Amino acid sequence: MRFVDEYRDADKARALAARIAALCEPGRTYKFMEVCGGHTHTIYKHGLEDHLPPAVTLVHGPGCPVCVIPMGRVDDAISIAERPGVIMTSFGDMMRVPGGRGTFLDAMARGADIRMVYSPLDALKIARENPDKKVVFLAIGFETTAPSTAMTVLRAKSEGIANFSVFCNHVTIIPAIKAILDSPDLRLDGFIGPGHVSTVIGCRPYAFIARDYGKPLVVAGFEPLDVLQSVYQNLVQLAEGRVAVENQYARVVPWDGNPKALAVINEVMEPRPHFEWRGLGFISDSALRVREAYAAFDAERIFQIPGGRVADPQACQCGEVLKGVLKPWECKVFGTACTPETPIGTCMVSSEGACAAYYNFGRFSRDRVKEATRT
Amino acid sequence: MCLGIPGEIVEILSDRPDLAKVDVSGVRRAINIGLLEGEDLAPGDWILIHVGFALSKIDEAEAKSALDFLESIGQAYEDEIAALRESMIEQG
Ligand code: SF4
Numbered sequence: 001m002r003f004v005d006e007y008r009d010a011d012k013a014r015a016l017a018a019r020i021a022a023l024c025e026p027g028r029t030y031k032f033m034e035v036c037g038g039h040t041h042t043i044y045k046h047g048l049e050d051h052l053p054p055a056v057t058l059v060h061g062p063g064c065p066v067c068v069i070p071m072g073r074v075d076d077a078i079s080i081a082e083r084p085g086v087i088m089t090s091f092g093d094m095m096r097v098p099g100g101r102g103t104f105l106d107a108m109a110r111g112a113d114i115r116m117v118y119s120p121l122d123a124l125k126i127a128r129e130n131p132d133k134k135v136v137f138l139a140i141g142f143e144t145t146a147p148s149t150a151m152t153v154l155r156a157k158s159e160g161i162a163n164f165s166v167f168c169n170h171v172t173i174i175p176a177i178k179a180i181l182d183s184p185d186l187r188l189d190g191f192i193g194p195g196h197v198s199t200v201i202g203c204r205p206y207a208f209i210a211r212d213y214g215k216p217l218v219v220a221g222f223e224p225l226d227v228l229q230s231v232y233q234n235l236v237q238l239a240e241g242r243v244a245v246e247n248q249y250a251r252v253v254p255w256d257g258n259p260k261a262l263a264v265i266n267e268v269m270e271p272r273p274h275f276e277w278r279g280l281g282f283i284s285d286s287a288l289r290v291r292e293a294y295a296a297f298d299a300e301r302i303f304q305i306p307g308g309r310v311a312d313p314q315a316c317q318c319g320e321v322l323k324g325v326l327k328p329w330e331c332k333v334f335g336t337a338c339t340p341e342t343p344i345g346t347c348m349v350s351s352e353g354a355c356a357a358y359y360n361f362g363r364f365s366r367d368r369v370k371e372a373t374r375t
Numbered sequence: 376m377c378l379g380i381p382g383e384i385v386e387i388l389s390d391r392p393d394l395a396k397v398d399v400s401g402v403r404r405a406i407n408i409g410l411l412e413g414e415d416l417a418p419g420d421w422i423l424i425h426v427g428f429a430l431s432k433i434d435e436a437e438a439k440s441a442l443d444f445l446e447s448i449g450q451a452y453e454d455e456i457a458a459l460r461e462s463m464i465e466q467g
Contacts, residue, residue, distance in 0.1 A: 038378065042444075045447070091426070091458075092454060116458070116461075117458075117462070118426065118427060118458040118459050118461060118462035119426045119427025119428070119462055120426065120427070121407065121427050122427070122462050141426075144379070144425050144430065145425060145426055147410055147428065147430070148407075148426045148427060148428040151407065151409055151410065151428060195379075196379045196423075196425065196430070199379070199423070199430050199431045200430060222441075222444055223440060223443075223444050251433065251434070251437050252379075252423060252431055252433055252437060253431075254431070258410060258411075258430060258431065260409075260410050260411070260412045260413075261410045261430065264410065351450065351454075360450075
């Protein structure tokens with residue numbers, strides 16, 4: 001019981017695990033999806049699945065923003081970065097994400113000026129300091145990072161910084177969850193809801209999951225106990241024959257989210273009619289683009305981007321992993337051709353990707369999970 | 376990038392009400408607090424920070440447990456703090 005030894009709330013965790021086991025109906029199996037990559041990280045790091053009864057399986061969802069960027073968008077970003085006079089800026093997580101023409105690191109080796117930044121505000125500062133260059137920020141992430149991008153665009157506008165733009169690849173979580181619910185491959189019993197995305201969007205947008213699909217969702221924090229508690233609350237609902245949205249992480253997540261952050265996103269961005277997700281294909285209204293009113297800060301309007309669709313490598317099974325249909329190690333190239341050093345798919349790149357998390361921390365018994373997922 | 380990191384407000388900058396000086400695991404940086412409009416922030420308050428912006432106000436106990444958690448995940452958190460250290464938001 002490794003995690004119990006190292007976890008300071010070991011007794012509580014053990015007690016919770018026992019209550020979870022007691023709630024499982026004999027002969028029934030349960031699958032809960034953790035939507036957010038942060039939860040995936042916690043689950044593997046602490047070997048949480050080892051401590052759940054065999055009837056309960058956790059499947060990993062699409063909530064790793066780096067993992068869902070399609071190859072074509074990486075190529076588009078590289079094509080912008082390779083124009084003369086452009087400085088491309090990006091979060092560190094993107095550097096090793098493979099596109100059809102290699103990664104950012106490869107483009108840098110070919111001479112492109114690509115810089116890692118911590119915040120879009122750092123990119124804005126680079127723009128201020130390099131008035132003769134065009135500085136582009138590669139904006140990625142769910143609703144946790146979209147408000148920061150929007151605030152930075154507003155700032156650029158108010159300061160009149162004309163050489164700054166964003167290549168907007170923000171995605172939104174609700175349409176992705178809906179796509180998974182509509183996918184025939186997977187039967188889920190409930191959801192562990194994303195913690196940090198919910199600080200922005202709040203809990204109301206999940207209501208349709210209970211209402212239209214009859215599944216519980218419990219927004220959860222990131223500690224092992226939070227995740228177990230969320231599984232427990234899901235099971236209590238099922239045992240009581242009701243489904244609802246619950247907030248296990250109320251100490252951080254307000255029920256209504258952050259209205260100012262939502263207003264700022266809405267001011268600067270609008271939904272795209274459709275957007276491709278790596279492995280999941282096109283999903284309607286699942287991403288954001290810069291509004292016409294801010295066209296001067298929209299890299300997609302400023303630069304002609306190829307905008308091509310690039311098929312994922314044949315060997316790559318990230319789509320199945322992102323939908324929770326396959327466990328990371330069930331991908332044929334996992335740990336052999338595909339490792340964090342030489343990723344083939346995106347799930348191996350970000351520390352929040354399921355494949356990287358499993359590669360780094362994988363400890364629990366595969367056989368047990370294989371057994372459980374077979375049923 | 377997706378990690379929310381807790382930080383303690385050291386000072387609200389009087390000439391720039393949307394900025395605060397914040398201590399994040401020993402690193403002091405300017406953090407944008409414009410998304411917490413109306414929250415009435417003061418030195419000693421804790422906030423959860425994503426890519427240079429405070430997204431929510433949290434209490435000290437939550438900040439401590441979030442830090443414990445982040446320290447337990449190791450590399451990803453170290454990378455985030457290293458990136459923050461390099462960050463030069465609003466300086467000069
Ligand atoms: S092992 Fe690599 S290719 Fe296979 S699903 Fe994971 S990231 Fe994708």
